[in-house]
Amino acid sequence: MTLSELEAGIEAILFTMGEAVGLDRIAVATGQDEGTCRRVIRNMMDKYMDDGRGIQIIELDGAYQMCTKPEMYETLIKIAHVPKKHVLTDVLLETLSIIAYKQPVTKIEIENIRGVKSDHAVNKLVEYNLICEAGRLDAPGRPVLFATTEEFLRNFGIESLDGLPVINPDKIEDFKTEAEHEIQMELDI
Numbered sequence: 001m002t003l004s005e006l007e008a009g010i011e012a013i014l015f016t017m018g019e020a021v022g023l024d025r026i027a028v029a030t031g032q033d034e035g036t037c038r039r040v041i042r043n044m045m046d047k048y049m050d051d052g053r054g055i056q057i058i059e060l061d062g063a064y065q066m067c068t069k070p071e072m073y074e075t076l077i078k079i080a081h082v083p084k085k086h087v088l089t090d091v092l093l094e095t096l097s098i099i100a101y102k103q104p105v106t107k108i109e110i111e112n113i114r115g116v117k118s119d120h121a122v123n124k125l126v127e128y129n130l131i132c133e134a135g136r137l138d139a140p141g142r143p144v145l146f147a148t149t150e151e152f153l154r155n156f157g158i159e160s161l162d163g164l165p166v167i168n169p170d171k172i173e174d175f176k177t178e179a180e181h182e183i184q185m186e187l188d189i
Contacts, residue, residue, distance in 0.1 A: 104145035
């Protein structure tokens, strides 16, 4: 298989699938090893970025997807229906952050961190396809475990969970101290 045939095969796979495809599946479909496929895909990613095209290949947690470039949005909405934008309220963002950093996590664990019920927030995040059920905890009642989805990675423009901002432990302690101080001030009033 020539390089141009391999590129064409990978391009056809990514275009046809319409979702992220694992490197292992691409390698099997093309009959090439994963290292070769990875190098060819990286080269294709660079070509799409440099050629001023309207599409790109993105990496999502070790899988690859062909999609339109964000700057093409204005052109696309003239022909396609405008997708409904999901509003992420502070509650949803807080819940999503907990899940992203603690996953897989149960609803009880989320509620213990937040200090309030989280049924609505979790249900909304599932509805928005930002989180999904990731199995069940091996404990009494077998509670559902939640984790983020590829849609989460796509929406926040990160390749994998390693792309999440690192939380500085000192900042967490400062935040806790500040929150405790505010609570104490409210109790004193």
